[in-house]
Amino acid sequence: MIETDILVVGAGPSGSLAAKEAALRGANVILIDRKSEIGAPKRCAEGVSKSGLAELGIQPDPRWIARELEGVRLVAPDNTSVYLDNDTIQLPESGYVLERKVFDKHMAMDAARAGAEIMIKTAATSLERVDDGIIVTVNKMGEEIQIHAKIVIAADGPESKVGRWAGLKCNTPFEHMESCIQFEMAGVEMENNRDLALFFGSAAPGGYVWIFPKGDDIANVGLGILKTKADKTAYEYLTDFIKTCPETKNAQAVEINVGGDPVNGLMPDRVGDNILVVGDAAGFVNPLTGGGINSALESGVYAGIVAAQAIEDGNYSKKNLKEYIKLTDDNIGKNYKKYNKAKEYLLSLSDDELNEIAAEFSEIEFTEVNPRSLIKTLIKVSPKALLKLGKLF
Numbered sequence: 001m002i003e004t005d006i007l008v009v010g011a012g013p014s015g016s017l018a019a020k021e022a023a024l025r026g027a028n029v030i031l032i033d034r035k036s037e038i039g040a041p042k043r044c045a046e047g048v049s050k051s052g053l054a055e056l057g058i059q060p061d062p063r064w065i066a067r068e069l070e071g072v073r074l075v076a077p078d079n080t081s082v083y084l085d086n087d088t089i090q091l092p093e094s095g096y097v098l099e100r101k102v103f104d105k106h107m108a109m110d111a112a113r114a115g116a117e118i119m120i121k122t123a124a125t126s127l128e129r130v131d132d133g134i135i136v137t138v139n140k141m142g143e144e145i146q147i148h149a150k151i152v153i154a155a156d157g158p159e160s161k162v163g164r165w166a167g168l169k170c171n172t173p174f175e176h177m178e179s180c181i182q183f184e185m186a187g188v189e190m191e192n193n194r195d196l197a198l199f200f201g202s203a204a205p206g207g208y209v210w211i212f213p214k215g216d217d218i219a220n221v222g223l224g225i226l227k228t229k230a231d232k233t234a235y236e237y238l239t240d241f242i243k244t245c246p247e248t249k250n251a252q253a254v255e256i257n258v259g260g261d262p263v264n265g266l267m268p269d270r271v272g273d274n275i276l277v278v279g280d281a282a283g284f285v286n287p288l289t290g291g292g293i294n295s296a297l298e299s300g301v302y303a304g305i306v307a308a309q310a311i312e313d314g315n316y317s318k319k320n321l322k323e324y325i326k327l328t329d330d331n332i333g334k335n336y337k338k339y340n341k342a343k344e345y346l347l348s349l350s351d352d353e354l355n356e357i358a359a360e361f362s363e364i365e366f367t368e369v370n371p372r373s374l375i376k377t378l379i380k381v382s383p384k385a386l387l388k389l390g391k392l393f
């Protein structure tokens, strides 16, 4: 039996940051991941907010930045485009397109440098509560091992099981789990290969199609759909889009990525005796944009801080870990209800309505774009927006 203060399951952005912060504060930390290479394969379009990284003190490193972005292009079903540039935009997930295979490894290396012990190709397979903590059974390269931890941090991503094994109700309902698929492609003829492009409407019911540039002719081309709103598979929607979009029709896929994106907002049940749940496993994804890297990192930081403090206190009870709920509610989740409402509005629009809104928006010179100014403009051009969004921001 291996003994540790804190066991972090999953070395994605949330798990590595949790491990790093806890280790920096003197706790004994083990970080495990079932993958043989941390970060690979990626399941992400790799867009991340510059300011979000800066706020967490993560210094940009050319080794893991594929592209620095200039702005965002929003595209209506009839191809009308609305351009928002980085100087005017204050929305999340704008800034860089990462090379996540390098980024995730880099974050794990930082956790190792802080003192965490990393075990790769090590999958958690079951969990048992005992009087003085939790015993997690893991499969490490074919060998079964037991790890006894005072606190477990579940960072096991969108299909998380660890929290549920510990008795928490942290499971995304089917109707709120976006089904995502993406090709990394070469030969993409982008209108501007320094802008993100998002395509709305029936091309991706319940979500949107994205083209995220990673190089002059390289991009992640993908989409997310809600199965309850779709009548084809995500793969069919994507291949149909790629065939018909002028930018992608001559491009070739070099990688395919599939995965779920929980877009329901933060789960209330993310803390229990001896356990904290972080990142996608606890629904930290922004329900409007589907982006979860920044919030995963941030939730990991709070979990690491709170868990290390609990180790110092010698008290791993739910009550003593509840500070994590407060920190994440106050700093990450406070706008998620609004984002959810904005998403509902967006999903209620037909292709024709989207075309009309885009036509109006394309005439406007934006000097500043933040959620409030966007909604004010929407209310001006779409009567439905007043009804559905009202005084949202």
Ligand SMILES: Cc1cc2nc3c(=O)[nH]c(=O)nc-3n(C[C@H](O)[C@H](O)[C@H](O)COP(=O)(O)OP(=O)(O)OC[C@H]3O[C@@H](n4cnc5c(N)ncnc54)[C@H](O)[C@@H]3O)c2cc1C
Binding pocket: 009, 010, 011, 012, 013, 014, 015, 032, 033, 034, 035, 039, 043, 044, 045, 046, 047, 048, 093, 122, 123, 124, 125, 155, 156, 157, 158, 180, 181, 182, 222, 257, 258, 259, 260, 261, 278, 279, 280, 281, 285, 290, 291, 292, 293, 294, 296
């Ligand atoms: C197609 C797609 C595109 C996306 N695009 C973007 C984007 O552009 N921008 C953005 O911000 N977000 C995006 N997201 C969301 C983003 O990828 C996630 O929010 C983010 O990766 C969450 O980080 P995490 O640490 O919580 O989980 P993950 O990154 O999923 O990491 C979980 C880790 O846990 C490990 N693991 C799981 N189970 C076990 C186990 N039993 N034992 C050991 N290890 C285990 C996995 O191997 C994995 O390494 C996208 C998601 C998808 C699916």
